[in-house]
Every structure is written in structure tokens, then in C-alpha cells.
Amino acid sequence: MQMRLETSRIWNGYGCHFGHSRMTINDRRAIQLSRNDFTPTCTYVQPDSSENFDKVFEFQNHDVLKQERGESEYDKAFKLSLENPPEFWAEVGHKLSWYKPWNKVLDDSDPPFTKWFVGGMLNACYNAVDRHVENGFGERLALIHDSPVTSSIRRITYSQLLEKVSLLAGVYSKIGVKKGDRVLIYMPMIPEAIISMLAAARLGAIHSVVFGGFAARELQTRIEHAEPTVIVAANCGVEPNKIVHYRSILKEALLHSAFKPSHLIIYERPEIKLDGDKYEHTFEDVITELDWEESLKTASHQECIPVEANEALYILYTSGTTDQPKGVVRPVGGHLATLAWTMHAVYGMGPHDNNVWWAASDMGWVVGHSYVCYAPLTAGLTSVMYEGKPDRTPDPGQYFRVIEEHGVNALLTAPTALRVIKRVDPNAVHGKKYCTKSLKTIFVAGESLDQSTKTWAERTFKVGVVNHWWQTETGHSITATFLGLGHSPNDPPGLSTGKSCPGFDLRILRDDGSEAAVGEEGRIAARLPLPPGTLSTLYKNPEKFKFLYFSTFPGYYDTMDAGYVFPDAKSSNGWIVVTGREDDVVSVAGHRLSAAAIEAVALQHPDVGDALVVGIPDCTKGEVPLCLYVPTPNAAQRVSHNLINMVRELVGPIAAFRLAFPVPALPKTRSGKIPRRSIARMARGLPLKIPSTIENPLVYEDIKAVLRKMRLCQIK
Known part of the structure; x- marks a missing residue:
């Protein structure tokens, strides 16, 4: 109908x-x-x-x-964008460098498969790196890598970035990577992750970055779906109290993967010496392993390959990836044009003003793609990459230190980071050691912002905190306060x-x-x-x-x-x-995780007959997953403890999974679906309206009793 x-x-x-x-x-x-x-x-x-x-x-x-x-600059822009989209976006598109201009701004003949800048030929790497060097800005800082976990800071100019990217693209080309091939990247928050992305874009290849905190099972799923020609990985990541051995995780993922790439390129981090790790964790004979540094020494520089504006720049796997991968495909032309525009329109960062931008996110999430890499670099800004925590590397003064040391003008972060600092250092004793006068604005996204955190951050950092909303699927703001358009x-x-x-x-x-x-x-x-x-x-x-x-x-x-x-x-x-x-995504510290994926892990336990996962509020992480499961009749003890360990192993510590409770039964509709939203509202203490399609409404009373016992529900 x-x-x-x-x-x-x-x-x-x-x-x-x-x-x-x-x-x-x-x-x-x-x-x-x-x-x-x-x-x-x-x-x-x-x-x-x-x-x-x-x-x-x-x-x-x-x-x-x-x-x-009164009609503001924003109102005029918004009105034109709806009444005459080709005119509005043509002006935005002209800010990029094109090998060949587009034939048509908008082709909406096959919705929802809309195309923009049809026929236009460009290259993402050229727009993010080469053109700035050619225009005389080669000595401007492109990236600042600040890593308190390794006690190191690296500064890379646009000229240096171009050198490294063009050589790595030459390595890709030598091993057979061509336009349209996939390059999977499994790296921590280091410049080599961005270099790997840009080198793929330089060839017109499609990159897919996997967050370094994911376990082998998640990595395997993405390898099998993307079928990359090459995987680029670091030997390890660094957490406050441990080393994460990427090589061993990658080895396990490839061992069970139905698809094998032809090559691996491994970057051995110079700050971290893992004696014997390279020889202990070797890969199958069908896969050729290359050393990053050695390969670059013999590589030739690779020029940019023009691609049509609607060809894919990257695949980013979002929530729901376990067993059923959901890979968002991003078109190169519209994405670059819009991102560069938002740096001024949304964030008020002017071009060629030596502005320093810091998006405190990880690679492998949409914020890292959009606002650590492509947006600031395409706009010619300096982008800060931070490899650390808000509070434990080594103290809660690190955000303040980074702002002072690098002259950060604008910060984009998740509310969780601010809540963490507020919780452990409410009076900013550590933060007061530093001067943050360079900072003009803090932007937050990725999860809900609470008023107390907003007020605390504005008082502590002495700048406005601006909330905005966007999704992995959109790649940039759906709603925002437009500082470059009069707001x-x-x-x-x-x-x-x-x-x-x-x-x-x-x-x-x-x-x-x-x-x-x-x-x-x-x-x-x-x-x-x-x-x-x-x-x-x-x-x-x-x-x-x-x-x-x-x-x-x-x-x-x-x-x-x-x-x-x-x-x-x-x-x-x-x-x-x-x-x-409205769906089943749990946003943990700004990281969107699939409730269905965690449920799938819980259901692997032999003593779990049924399970559901919903997100509930957490004062630090915004949301954490809550699992309610139905034990089998002869279930052993410590099922909850086992589930917590399983999720940590199969999904990763990023899930912050620690709440798992048995219930007699779960509510089901007549078609067999579990109404997660009703359970989530109950766990949050919100008014509950039992859906009319539920087979046994009495189930809710049992669940309510369990939640009350665990002090997760205060409904009378």
C-alpha cells in the first residue's frame, strides 16, 4: 500500500x-x-x-x-539550497580543484541513488595535499601527532605529507593496486593511518579503515566483505596500561577468513620494540608481507589518478556489521566539496589563516575520516591527531596541554571526554596549569550532551560549547550552529x-x-x-x-x-x-555499536536461550549496553560473567560491556520480534506503553523486577 x-x-x-x-x-x-x-x-x-x-x-x-x-546569512543559504540545489552546490563545488568540470550538478533521475557533480573528474589526495604545496603552502603544518602514550610529538608539513603519500601510492601500484581496488587499513591513531588512506585515494582505490580496538572476529568480517587487495597495519597500538598486538589479531583474523589478500604492509612503530613479535606471528605463505619503511625506500613517486565524482572514496562499516556487514559507500566529489565547505560554514575555520583544528576521535569512525583527515586537509588547515585518553595519559590535564602546546583554535569531541575530565578533576586542577586562550569554540557530537557537562565545560574552558548532530551515513552535519554563516x-x-x-x-x-x-x-x-x-x-x-x-x-x-x-x-x-x-545502536563514548552484534555473541553461550541488548544512560560514556538473557533450564552458574568476557573478546573492550542479567522470558511480538525500545524506556525509568502486538504482556513485570533489583529501574 x-x-x-x-x-x-x-x-x-x-x-x-x-x-x-x-x-x-x-x-x-x-x-x-x-x-x-x-x-x-x-x-x-x-x-x-x-x-x-x-x-x-x-x-x-x-x-x-x-x-x-529577519533573514540571516544562514537563512539565505538554507533557502537557496532547497529552492535551487544546483546553484547552491555548484558554488560549493568550485572550491575544489577539478581535472575536468562536471556536466551536471544534480542527477536525481534514479532516487535514492542521487548523483552530484556528474562527469566531473578529480582526485581526493590532490585536493587534500598536492594543491596546497603547489599554491605555496608546502611548509604549513598538515598534521600534528601528539601521543602521550608514547611520549612523542610529530609534526608533518604538507610537503612532507606529499612525499610520504606519493611513495606509498607507488608501493601500492607496484603490488598491483589499481583504481576501484580495496585497501583495508588496521592502524592506531598515527599519521601512517592517514598516509595509507590518502595513498589509496591517490590511485583511485577505495580504502576501508577498521578501528584498531576491534577484535579479530570483527576484523575478519570486514576482510571477507571488502575483499582487499592489500591490508596495511601497524604492529601494535598503545593503551594506558598495555600494548595491543595488532599483528597477532590480524593473524587470527586472516587464519579464519575465507578471503586472503595478496599482500600485507606492516608498519613497525619505532617507539615500541616488540622483540620476537614479527617472527612469532607470521602469516600464511599465500600472503606476501612487506615492511613499510623498507618498501618506501625503493618506491617511486606516484601521480594522482583522476576519478569521476560519484566513484567511491571509501567504505566505512557501521553498526550491524557482525555476520551482516553494512558498509557505507562515500562518493568522492560531493564528500570533499561539502566537508571543505563545513570547515568554514559550520566551524568558522577560515582558509589560509594558519588555523589549528583538533577532532578528538579515532580513525575507523566517521569523525576520524571526515574531520581528522579529509575536511581539515582539503581546507588547508592543520589537523591534530591525539593518541591518548582524556584522563589517564597521564592525567586529566592533557586536553588543556594539547590546546596550549599546539595553539588549537577549535576542538571537536564527544561529550564523554568532557564528562570524564569533569568526573576526575571537577575543579580542573590539572587543566589550570595550561593557557587555553587560543581556543575559540568546542563542538560536541556523537551522543547526547547533558546540561551539567555543557555548563562545566564552558566555565572551565571559557568558550562556548556547541552541540550538533550527524551520522556515519551523512558524513557531515545534519543539524548544526553555523558559525561561518552568522550564528x-x-x-x-x-x-x-x-x-x-x-x-x-x-x-x-x-x-x-x-x-x-x-x-x-x-x-x-x-x-x-x-x-x-x-x-x-x-x-x-x-x-x-x-x-x-x-x-x-x-x-x-x-x-x-x-x-x-x-x-x-x-x-x-x-x-x-x-x-x-530509534534503532538498536548503542552509542558508547561516541562509538556506535550494534546491539544485534552483541546479542549474537551472547547467544553463542550454550546456557543462553534468548537475549536482547539495549543502551542505557551512563554518566561517563553516555550509553553502555545492557543485556537481558533467558538462561536455559539447566544453565550453569556465572553465565553473566562468561558473557562479559565473551563480548570483550569477540567485540572488543570498546563495548564497555559489564551489565548482563538473567530474566525468565523476553517480550515478543506475534511475528517473533523483540521490542527493544520498550525495554530501553523501562531501563531508563521512562513511561512504558506496552505494544499491542506483544504476546505475553506479563513478561514486563518480571523484567521490571529484575531491573529494580539491579537498581536500573525506578518505575512505580
Whole structure:
């Protein structure tokens, strides 16, 4: 049946619905308090307590009835991006260097497989490195690698980066890597990871970076799906109290992998001497191992290979990868153009101003791809790579030290990092040793931001903290505060994630596809076409791409996140408030992990008959996974302990998995599905509405009792 969509602009109206009863915006605000404070209980504030809510969320400066409307630079850009997308994005695209100009800016003849800058030929590496050297900026710092875990700092200019990248591309070419081939990269947070990415892009090859914290099973899954010609890896990673032996993890993954690459290139970290490791962990004879440094000594420089704008730059595997890989494919032209534009439009970083940018993320996650590598380098900025922790390498003053030592102007981080520093050093005793006057703004993304952390960070770092929202699939902001288009850090009301990014025509939709009123929570969806730089498909699975993102609301991209609009009387475009994820992803310290993948591990235990995993609030990591499992009739003891060890081994410590509890049964719909959202709401202490399709509603009482016993639920 074709779904009928009743659409109107998301900013029309001032009422809101919540459940079956009509509620005011103040009612809506009151319920939102508990979500953003990460408390497991839902503390309902009476509607006449809006003054207290406004004080916490700083809404008092956003009285929608008193402000006068005026069209800002942002409003003009946003309006043009929707009314005339080719004109808007052509101007953005002209900021790149092209071997051949595009024939057509937008081709939307086969939605949702939208194409941008059709026929245009360019190279990502050339735009990120070569052109800056050719334009006289070769001695500008491209990368600063700050590694407190190895007590080292490396500074690499654009000229030095070009030298290393072109030689490694020569190594790739010599062993047979060509345009369209895959290069899998398994490295820690070191410059060689970015060099490996750019060298692949230089040849028109497709890179796929695997986060260094993943275990062998996750690595194996990605190898089998991507089928890389070569794997590039470091010999190890460094954690505060241990060495992670990448070579042994890679050996185990390849031993069980159905696919074998022809070559491995191993970078032996000079700071870490692992005597005997190279000889203890050798690889199969069908795989040729090359040493990074030795290979570069005999390599020839490789020129850039032009590629069409809609060809793939990389594959990034996101949540749901275990057993069923979901590889986001990123098109090169639109991605580069949009990223370079956001550095100024969103983050206020001007070109050629010797600005220093720090995205405190890891490679293998979308922030690392977009804002450690491609965005700052394409914009000609200096990008800081930090290999350490916010608090334990060696103390919670490290963020402050990095800002002072390298003159950081803007920081992008996850709220978890700020919460960690706040928890262990609330008065910033360590931080006060350093001067952070170079810092202008802190940006946060990847998980929900709570008000107490925002207030603490602004007071401690003495700059504005700006919340924004985006996804692996989009590659850049869906909503943001646009500092380069006239916004200021103080503009967003409360914990809003900002306004719609130009090119995103966002709507808040009810389950039936009709459009929600302003203030009413619903599913956030983007009307097609999506702007440049978003995912073009899922690798090897275009049908899943169409079904997963575009079938729920025909004509829309389903973000699978929930939220509502807070009106702005100064503008026709309201502020977006994102309230939570609608699918089964658990966001641990900004790292998106699949609940289904953790469930699959739990179900491998012989004494586990059924299991579900949901994310619950955590004061440090934002979210952590909670597993409820049904033990078999003759289950042995210590099942929970065993599950924790299994997840750590098969998924990795990054999952922060430590909550696993037995329950008599799990709720199931008549079709056999487990309603995770209802359990997640129960664990968070939110009002529970049992779905009508549940076969045995009494199951919830047993689960509630278990959660109460574990002090994870305070529903009366």
C-alpha cells in the first residue's frame, strides 16, 4: 500500500502531542529534562515549573513571542539550497580543484541513488595535499601527532605529507593496486593511518579503515566483505596500561577468513620494540608481507589518478556489521566539496589563516575520516591527531596541554571526554596549569550532551560549547550552529543540536507518515534528494540500502532518530532537538555499536536461550549496553560473567560491556520480534506503553523486577 504523506513545514504551529494527550511546550520541556540529564528515572516537572526548566536549558533568551524575524546569512543559504540545489552546490563545488568540470550538478533521475557533480573528474589526495604545496603552502603544518602514550610529538608539513603519500601510492601500484581496488587499513591513531588512506585515494582505490580496538572476529568480517587487495597495519597500538598486538589479531583474523589478500604492509612503530613479535606471528605463505619503511625506500613517486565524482572514496562499516556487514559507500566529489565547505560554514575555520583544528576521535569512525583527515586537509588547515585518553595519559590535564602546546583554535569531541575530565578533576586542577586562550569554540557530537557537562565545560574552558548532530551515513552535519554563516555559540536554545544543514529538508514525521506539529516528538526524516557527500549506497547491497533508509517513509531518508522542533521567531527555520535513537545502536563514548552484534555473541553461550541488548544512560560514556538473557533450564552458574568476557573478546573492550542479567522470558511480538525500545524506556525509568502486538504482556513485570533489583529501574 502506498503511504500518503501529509506534509507541511516543520516550523508551522506551536502545539505538540505526546502519547494520547495534548501537551504544551512547557510540558514537553519538563519530560525532556530527565533524558538529557542521563538519569534512569523520569522526573516529571509540573507545567508551572517552566521557569526552572528555562534556567537549566537557558530557554529564557529564546522567547518565541518577543523576537523579531529577519533573514540571516544562514537563512539565505538554507533557502537557496532547497529552492535551487544546483546553484547552491555548484558554488560549493568550485572550491575544489577539478581535472575536468562536471556536466551536471544534480542527477536525481534514479532516487535514492542521487548523483552530484556528474562527469566531473578529480582526485581526493590532490585536493587534500598536492594543491596546497603547489599554491605555496608546502611548509604549513598538515598534521600534528601528539601521543602521550608514547611520549612523542610529530609534526608533518604538507610537503612532507606529499612525499610520504606519493611513495606509498607507488608501493601500492607496484603490488598491483589499481583504481576501484580495496585497501583495508588496521592502524592506531598515527599519521601512517592517514598516509595509507590518502595513498589509496591517490590511485583511485577505495580504502576501508577498521578501528584498531576491534577484535579479530570483527576484523575478519570486514576482510571477507571488502575483499582487499592489500591490508596495511601497524604492529601494535598503545593503551594506558598495555600494548595491543595488532599483528597477532590480524593473524587470527586472516587464519579464519575465507578471503586472503595478496599482500600485507606492516608498519613497525619505532617507539615500541616488540622483540620476537614479527617472527612469532607470521602469516600464511599465500600472503606476501612487506615492511613499510623498507618498501618506501625503493618506491617511486606516484601521480594522482583522476576519478569521476560519484566513484567511491571509501567504505566505512557501521553498526550491524557482525555476520551482516553494512558498509557505507562515500562518493568522492560531493564528500570533499561539502566537508571543505563545513570547515568554514559550520566551524568558522577560515582558509589560509594558519588555523589549528583538533577532532578528538579515532580513525575507523566517521569523525576520524571526515574531520581528522579529509575536511581539515582539503581546507588547508592543520589537523591534530591525539593518541591518548582524556584522563589517564597521564592525567586529566592533557586536553588543556594539547590546546596550549599546539595553539588549537577549535576542538571537536564527544561529550564523554568532557564528562570524564569533569568526573576526575571537577575543579580542573590539572587543566589550570595550561593557557587555553587560543581556543575559540568546542563542538560536541556523537551522543547526547547533558546540561551539567555543557555548563562545566564552558566555565572551565571559557568558550562556548556547541552541540550538533550527524551520522556515519551523512558524513557531515545534519543539524548544526553555523558559525561561518552568522550564528554564534549562544544562539541555540538549551541543548538543541542546531538548525538544518543546507541541503537537508528535515521533517518530523509521525508513525503514519503525517507531519508532526512544532514541539511534538516524532521521527526525524530528510526529504529527498539528500545533499552531496552523504552515502551513495551500501557496499554490495543496494537493495538493503533502499529498504533500510527509504522504505519507512517513501520520498524521505529515515534518520532513525527521534526529535522535535523548537520554534525560532527570528527565522522561519526552527531549532532541532534530537531526543534519542530509534534503532538498536548503542552509542558508547561516541562509538556506535550494534546491539544485534552483541546479542549474537551472547547467544553463542550454550546456557543462553534468548537475549536482547539495549543502551542505557551512563554518566561517563553516555550509553553502555545492557543485556537481558533467558538462561536455559539447566544453565550453569556465572553465565553473566562468561558473557562479559565473551563480548570483550569477540567485540572488543570498546563495548564497555559489564551489565548482563538473567530474566525468565523476553517480550515478543506475534511475528517473533523483540521490542527493544520498550525495554530501553523501562531501563531508563521512562513511561512504558506496552505494544499491542506483544504476546505475553506479563513478561514486563518480571523484567521490571529484575531491573529494580539491579537498581536500573525506578518505575512505580
